[in-house]
């Protein structure tokens with residue numbers, strides 16, 4: 001699988017980078033060699049090193065340990081003048097967040113939907129009244145690719161300032177062959193100007209556009225026979241996603257789209273169970289990388305997921321912003337052994353936040369995940385959900401130099417101080433970006 005990542009970043013640091021005096025280095029090194037995403041008790045393993053140091057070179061992590069041990073290293077002693085040193089002064093360093101579910105290609109916020117919802121309108125009522133996903137379509141269809149790319153780049157930079165170093169970005173607000181491909185190209189263009197890592201996903205099956213209302217099958221054919229083949233041939237997407245729910249696409253249509261994705265060599269993921277329950281088992285044969293939302297899950301599907309590496313990606317920002325009282329049952333999933341990830345679901349309608357610390361805070365307070373589980377879900381398991389776990393999600397020698405420095409003394413403060421940005425610095429593939 002190829003991943004779009006910046007090959008010509010604005011300021012790639014070539015000189016080695018030495019981060020020292022880290023109060024808590026949350027390496028997320030696994031205590032066991034068990035392969036696959038973290039589940040159950042392994043979701044709490046943080047591998048913390050106190051008074052730690054990390055050496056990075058050429059965009060990779062080279063060594064990890066205590067500051068004391070690092071300073072004894074002969075090579076480091078000899079090369080000190082060539083090394084850029086960053087004194088972390090007791091701060092907390094974690095792997096950069098992997099935000100594995102975002103929809104950044106849109107033009108305007110949806111403020112009318114926001115007000116209508118406050119007045120009591122439901123998701124479906126807003127959609128029927130012409131709001132919702134469909135109201136973002138016209139502006140995206142009209143927008144120039146460069147304008148969309150500029151929007152996406154602004155968001156990526158904002159995300160980096162909050163500690164995110166890897167982002168999955170979906171199309172899905174064009175819903176014509178031309179505008180979906182344009183959206184994917186805009187993601188690629190923004191990614192080439194950002195030092196972090198971006199994974200592009202084709203979400204042509206976001207909703208049925210009004211031109212196809214009552215004949216959704218015709219639209220599914222366009223997704224399968226035009227969007228997927230073209231996105232694959234031009235290498236514009238690494239995944240195909242489907243919004244499978246009432247008012248969007250059925251389980252059968254999702255299968256049809258997955259068959260097309262498989263035919264063209266693209267792995268799949270899906271929005272499942274946000275508004276209603278759809279049986280997951282017919283989709284398991286496609287080995288999706290993740291099922292996202294998962295507010296409504298059939299009890300019989302839970303043990304099936306626990307036996308596989310399919311990540312359940314929970315996006316509590318959407319529940320918060322929709323004002324829902326119910327959140328996905330994270331404890332049920334975790335206790336059953338299902339690997340769980342956290343993402344922002346950044347989008348203009350239901351989750352306009354780029355903040356992974358906010359998603360973690362909601363996971364802790366509303367879904368009863370521990371701060372340790374929230375960190376693992378926001379990093380390592382996000383990397384698994386994007387099939388990037390060999391390079392991302394933990395602080396290990398050989399992995400990409402993706403780090404987030406937080407101006408706090410204890411990792412639990414990251415979800416604790418909700419609503420404020422305490423990220424002081426981010427390292428994206430070895431490139432320094434300042435945070436707050």
Ligand SMILES: [Zn+2]
Pocket residue numbers: 101103271345347
């Ligand atoms: Zn989504």
